[in-house]
Amino acid sequence: MKKIQKKPLYFVLIGIFLNFYTAYSQSSNEISVYNWFDKNLGVESLDFENGPAHLNFDKTVNNNNRYYISENFKKGSINYNGQDYFDLLLNYDTYNDEIVLKPYGESNTTKINIIKENVNYFKIGNEKFIKLETLNIPNFKKGYYEEVLIGNDITVFVKYYKEKKKINKDEIDLVEFIPKYEFVLLKDNKYSSVNNKKEILALFPNNKRKINDFYLLHRDLKSENLALFTKNLLKYINN
Structure with a gap:
């Protein structure tokens, strides 16, 4: 192209x-x-350097998909080479960590992977994603992270990604995408991993009781939506 x-x-x-x-x-x-x-x-x-066509031939289990929420495109914006573009139809392929653009509206089937090197950040709906590439954190996973302002100069960054699992059902090869998450906290101008209770307690030692109470009261949410659980927990600690 x-x-x-x-x-x-x-x-x-x-x-x-x-x-x-x-x-x-x-x-x-x-x-x-x-x-x-x-x-x-x-x-x-x-001013988009035209990336490769976005192709998806996945045959998935139970309408499972590789995207952030669904296969549907939503209105959003990007900052590309320092310039903002608004009211674009975007989706986020969390399996390949790619922003996907539908350049000619809903009626057209053309889809393009926007060149990542030129993207500073993008928004889908009200959610903002920025690129984190080099952080001094063990096993850091670079790529796009949702930026969530917690308050008191504290920000949590959520990495959404999916792992592919092959399944054979009724002699048909299918795939299932399993949601995974990474959490990074910016506090006191320092980036830290907050992927489990131990790491959170280490950063907020004076809030041990609040943290324990939240884990106890919201066990179901933790199982159903780990990203929302973690964001709500950090907001609760800093409230």
């Missing part, structure tokens, strides 16, 4: 037009302007 480049006219026009909005940083007006230019100049004008 050919490389997609932004036409010079795009920069000239948007530079002139946005002079009227300099008092508002990424306001709704500014977002509307970006969307207008993207829509009227076409997707070929966007």
Whole structure:
């Protein structure tokens, strides 16, 4: 697929037009302007280096899938080469750690893996994901992490990924994707792993009772949704 480049006219026009909005940083007006230019100049004008086509031939068990939530694309935005793009149809392939773009709307079947090296962050719905690549943490898994502000200058980063398991059912080869998670906490300007109770207690020794109570009261949530359990626990500790 050919490389997609932004036409010079795009920069000239948007530079002139946005002079009227300099008092508002990424306001709704500014977002509307970006969307207008993207829509009227076409997707070929966007500054995406066209990545490979996104292909998915998975035959899965019980509608299981490789994506963050489902196979459905949602409205989102990306920061690509330092520039923001809004109202894009995006999905997140957590098995391959790829952002997937549907460039021509819901009616088109074209899907593209956006080149990861040029992405600073992206949003799907209200959830923001950033790239973490080099942290001094044992067994650190690099890639996209959801960024969740906890408060008191504390942030938790959640890595969603999936492992593939092959299954033979009724002489048909199927796959099952098993959700996995990694949790990193930024506290006092230091990154630490928070993948289990022991690591959390080490970072919050004065909150041992609150941590134990939360584990006791929310055992079901821990089993059903470990990511939500961990985010809620850290918010509870810092409340």
